[in-house]
Amino acid sequence: METTATAPVRASEVPTWAAEVDVLVIGNGCAGASASIEAARAGAEVLVLDAAGGWGGASAMAGGSLYLGGGTPLQKACGVEDSPEAMHAFLKVATGPDPDEAKLAAYCEGSLEHFDWLVACGVPFVPKLWDQPSWEAPTGYGLMYTGGENAHPFDDLVPPAPRGHIPHMEGKRPGERSAGWTLMRHLVATAERAGVRCRYDTRAERLAVDDGVVVGAQVSAYGERCFVRARRGVVLSAGGFAANGPMLAQHAPRLLGNMLIGTDRDDGRGIRMAQAAGAAVRHMEAAQTSFPADPALLCRSLLLDRHGRRFVNEDTYPGRVGQAALYQQDRQVFLLYDDAVAEEVRQTGGHVPEATWVSDDVAELEESMGIAPDVLAETIAAYNAGAEAGQDPLLHKSARWLRPFAAPYGVLDLRGAKFGVFTLGGLRTTPQGEVLDLDGEPVPGLFAAGRTTSGVPAWGYCSGTSLGDATFFGRRAGRSAARRSR
Numbered sequence: 001m002e003t004t005a006t007a008p009v010r011a012s013e014v015p016t017w018a019a020e021v022d023v024l025v026i027g028n029g030c031a032g033a034s035a036s037i038e039a040a041r042a043g044a045e046v047l048v049l050d051a052a053g054g055w056g057g058a059s060a061m062a063g064g065s066l067y068l069g070g071g072t073p074l075q076k077a078c079g080v081e082d083s084p085e086a087m088h089a090f091l092k093v094a095t096g097p098d099p100d101e102a103k104l105a106a107y108c109e110g111s112l113e114h115f116d117w118l119v120a121c122g123v124p125f126v127p128k129l130w131d132q133p134s135w136e137a138p139t140g141y142g143l144m145y146t147g148g149e150n151a152h153p154f155d156d157l158v159p160p161a162p163r164g165h166i167p168h169m170e171g172k173r174p175g176e177r178s179a180g181w182t183l184m185r186h187l188v189a190t191a192e193r194a195g196v197r198c199r200y201d202t203r204a205e206r207l208a209v210d211d212g213v214v215v216g217a218q219v220s221a222y223g224e225r226c227f228v229r230a231r232r233g234v235v236l237s238a239g240g241f242a243a244n245g246p247m248l249a250q251h252a253p254r255l256l257g258n259m260l261i262g263t264d265r266d267d268g269r270g271i272r273m274a275q276a277a278g279a280a281v282r283h284m285e286a287a288q289t290s291f292p293a294d295p296a297l298l299c300r301s302l303l304l305d306r307h308g309r310r311f312v313n314e315d316t317y318p319g320r321v322g323q324a325a326l327y328q329q330d331r332q333v334f335l336l337y338d339d340a341v342a343e344e345v346r347q348t349g350g351h352v353p354e355a356t357w358v359s360d361d362v363a364e365l366e367e368s369m370g371i372a373p374d375v376l377a378e379t380i381a382a383y384n385a386g387a388e389a390g391q392d393p394l395l396h397k398s399a400r401w402l403r404p405f406a407a408p409y410g411v412l413d414l415r416g417a418k419f420g421v422f423t424l425g426g427l428r429t430t431p432q433g434e435v436l437d438l439d440g441e442p443v444p445g446l447f448a449a450g451r452t453t454s455g456v457p458a459w460g461y462c463s464g465t466s467l468g469d470a471t472f473f474g475r476r477a478g479r480s481a482a483r484r485s486r
Contacts, residue, residue: 031450035478064179067464077127147462148317233481241268296350355410433477
């Protein structure tokens with residue numbers, strides 16, 4: 001029997017504790033697994049609960065990229081030069097506005113050590129760079145650009161460096177069977193070796209508090225409720241809230257009607273439990289938005305607003321394009337390409353959908369698209385003139401992708417298409433994983449990590465900042481919980 005109540009239970013009202021551990025971790029995605037490993041290694045008795053029938057959550061479904069840099073062994077093996085300072089300079093502008101400066105600094109300074117930690121957990125990486133536009137690199141490539149580092153405006157601000165570190169996975173099928181599963185498999189195995197116990201099909205419902213201190217949780221399994229005591233702390237790592245319609249309507253209404261990236265258990269329960277205990281939240285309106293077209297096609301095409309004009313350089317990170325299309329254009333966009341583009345994309349293994357309209361006559365396309373006469377013609381003419389000169393004066397697309405378009409033109413109508421979305425906002429926490437209250441003070445006994453929190457991807461996003469942020473700060477949350485005095 002499931003309850004919607006989130007108000008904390010007073011410890012004095014708990015009839016009996018069904019179990020008692022040092023650290024209780026709620027959620028066994030990559031944040032929870034990382035927290036449990038470090039808590040156990042710090043000497044704590046750790047129990048992990050997950051509402052699903054097994055480990056992984058959204059992490060296991062992800063492409064597996066971890067955003068790391070500063071000159072990792074993988075970067076060096078691929079001939080890439082990088083530094084913590086360059087990584088910080090890029091992320092500060094790419095993940096804003098209003099990034100968490102303390103978290104960002106800690107993440108960049110600790111990136112090299114974190115890569116070594118992942119390798120020590122058994123996570124494998126192949127030292128080979130994939131430099132083609134795509135959501136995921138194919139099997140056999142361990143490094144790729146995942147944030148538009150090599151596109152305008154970032155390439156003029158910071159020397160471009162690929163920082164998407166991808167665990168090796170045989171037989172990978174991007175979009176179906178991806179490297180997030182490999183990452184999780186190694187993290188869970190490491191946790192098991194450290195002595196962590198896991199209990200699945202068990203849903204945390206409410207926190208238990210004693211005079212303002214979080215001391216455990218009420219949980220439900222197979223219709224039966226009980227209470228688990230946490231002597232040192234509770235770590236919330238239960239994902240975001242993209243599967244919770246009322247929460248989206250309240251905080252991020254533009255995400256409604258789109259396609260969830262994650263699981264139906266990304267329902268914001270962890271966030272609401274903490275809020276009910278006095279926790280503060282941050283950037284609840286922020287989200288990552290995947291663009292509904294192959295990046296290999298997008299970068300070679302023209303992305304147009306409802307009026308037939310370009311509004312973003314098509315070769316930047318496709319998630320940034322998705323955010324621009326969703327938040328600035330309300331998903332009212334078109335994609336224009338020609339036969340040469342379609343053929344080139346197919347030759348690279350990319351996907352080219354059937355165009356909504358195909359015509360040699362631009363005026364006919366304008367009528368079909370419902371836009372004013374001559375606007376599309378002017379857009380194509382201006383782009384072609386720049387492409388012939390090897391430049392894009394309007395939006396500064398890289399010369400690598402510039403080529404004049406020739407009739408017949410194909411237009412893909414993406415107005416109202418469903419974008420893949422997940423939330424970035426969540427609990428306000430310190431770099432050590434402590435959950436903060438409305439006055440900016442730690443809620444005693446409560447810690448959090450992953451998409452239950454607002455982390456490194458404060459508003460902007462780069463692929464890999466979720467798994468990277470979740471594992472990095474999950475480790476810190478686990479250590480903080482384990483070291484808290486009873």
